[in-house]
Amino acid sequence: MLQIDHLYKNYGKFQAVRDLTLHIPQGDLFGFVGPNGAGKTTTIRIVCGLMLPTAGRVIINGVDALSRQREIKKQIGYVPDFFGVYDNLKVREYMDFYGSMYRMNSKEIARISDDLLELVNLSDKKEFFVDTLSRGMKQRLCVARALIHNPALLVLDEPNSGLDPRARVEMKELLLNLKGMGKTIVISSHILSELSEMCNSIGIMDHGNLVAAGRIEDVMEGVFGSNQLIITLDEGRETAVRIANEHPKVKVESVGEYEIRLSHTMTKQEIARLVGEMIARDVLVTGFHKQEGNLETLFMRVTESEAQEGGTENAAESNC
Numbered sequence: 001m002l003q004i005d006h007l008y009k010n011y012g013k014f015q016a017v018r019d020l021t022l023h024i025p026q027g028d029l030f031g032f033v034g035p036n037g038a039g040k041t042t043t044i045r046i047v048c049g050l051m052l053p054t055a056g057r058v059i060i061n062g063v064d065a066l067s068r069q070r071e072i073k074k075q076i077g078y079v080p081d082f083f084g085v086y087d088n089l090k091v092r093e094y095m096d097f098y099g100s101m102y103r104m105n106s107k108e109i110a111r112i113s114d115d116l117l118e119l120v121n122l123s124d125k126k127e128f129f130v131d132t133l134s135r136g137m138k139q140r141l142c143v144a145r146a147l148i149h150n151p152a153l154l155v156l157d158e159p160n161s162g163l164d165p166r167a168r169v170e171m172k173e174l175l176l177n178l179k180g181m182g183k184t185i186v187i188s189s190h191i192l193s194e195l196s197e198m199c200n201s202i203g204i205m206d207h208g209n210l211v212a213a214g215r216i217e218d219v220m221e222g223v224f225g226s227n228q229l230i231i232t233l234d235e236g237r238e239t240a241v242r243i244a245n246e247h248p249k250v251k252v253e254s255v256g257e258y259e260i261r262l263s264h265t266m267t268k269q270e271i272a273r274l275v276g277e278m279i280a281r282d283v284l285v286t287g288f289h290k291q292e293g294n295l296e297t298l299f300m301r302v303t304e305s306e307a308q309e310g311g312t313e314n315a316a317e318s319n320c
C-alpha cells in the first residue's frame with residue numbers, strides 16, 4: 001500500500017533520513033517510533049507530500065507520490081503533530097472548510113461531516129468554536145477532518161501527545177475502529193505500551209536510520225532471537241546481576257529494585273542452574289518467570305548502540 005524506497009532527506013549538511021526503505025501493507029496499523037530527532041516527522045511529511053526528499057521514492061497504491069502529488073493527496077489524510085490556531089471558526093465550519101478544499105459539494109460535506117463527527121464523538125460540539133474544545137477533542141476533530149475525503153491512508157504524527165489517559169484510550173479505540181473499516185494507518189508516538197496494544201506492525205528509527213521494521217512478533221524475534229526471563233528477588237541484587245553477566249548465554253536487559261530482566265538462549269536446565277547458583281550465593285530469589293518481549297525493551301535494545309555512542313545531541317535540541 002505504502003512503499004518507501006531508498007529515501008534520503010538532508011537539511012543542509014545534516015542527514016535527517018538515510019536510505020529508508022519500508023513497505024506497509026494495506027490495512028496495517030503501523031507504529032512509527034524512535035527517539036526525539038530520529039526523523040519520523042521528516043519521513044511523514046515527505047510521505048504526505050509536504051516536503052520533497054533529497055532522494056528516493058514514495059509509492060502509494062502503485063502511484064508515485066512525488067510526481068503525482070495532487071492525485072496522491074486524495075488518498076492521504078494527515079494529522080500533524082501540532083494543531084493550528086483557528087480563531088472564529090466553529091467545528092462545523094472547520095469541517096466545511098476542509099471539505100471544500102477537496103472540491104466536495106456542500107450537501108456531501110454536510111452528510112460526511114455529520115458521520116465523521118459522530119465517529120469521533122463530537123456531534124454535540126458542531127456549533128462550538130474550535131478554540132474552545134479541549135486538546136483531546138481537538139485531536140479527534142483533526143482526525144475527522146483528515147478523513148473528510150475518505151482517504152485510504154491515514155497518517156498521524158503523535159496524536160496522543162498531551163492527552164489524558166481517557167482521551168488516549170478514546171483515540172486508540174477510534175484508530176482500531178478505523179482499522180476495522182479497512183484504512184491503512186501510520187501513527188508515530190512515544191507511548192510504546194499503547195502502540196503495542198493497537199499496532200500490528202512497527203518501524204523503529206534512530207538518527208535517520210530505520211533500525212527495525214515489520215510485524216511486531218517478527219521484529220521481536222529478529223531482535224531478541226532469545227527468550228526473556230524475569231527473576232524477582234528480595235536481597236542480593238548485585239550478586240545476581242554479576243552471576244547473570246558472567247553467563248555466556250545471558251544478557252541483562254534491566255535491573256529494578258526487586259527484579260532483573262534477562263534475555264537469554266539458555267535451556268530449562270541451564271535456567272535452573274543459573275537460579276540455583278544465585279540461591280547458593282545468598283541471593284534471596286522470590287520467583288522467576290518467562291516474559292514475552294515488550295516494545296519498550298525492544299526499543300531500548302535497537303536504539304541503545306547509537307545512544308551509547310553519544311549521538312543523542314539532537315534529542316535535547318528537539319525537546320526544547
Ligand SMILES: Nc1ncnc2c1ncn2[C@@H]1O[C@H](COP(=O)(O)OP(=O)(O)OP(=O)(O)O)[C@@H](O)[C@H]1O
Nearest residue numbers: 011016034035036037038039040041042043314318
Ligand atoms: N527544517 C529543518 N531544518 C533543519 N533541521 C531539521 C528541520 N526539521 C527537522 N530537522 C532535524 O532533523 C532531525 C529529525 O527531525 P524530525 O522532526 O523528523 O524528528 P522526529 O523523529 O519527528 O522527532 P520527535 O520525536 O522529537 O518528534 C532532527 O535532528 C531535527 O533537528
Ligand SMILES: [Mg+2]
Nearest residue numbers: 040041081157
Ligand atoms: Mg516528530
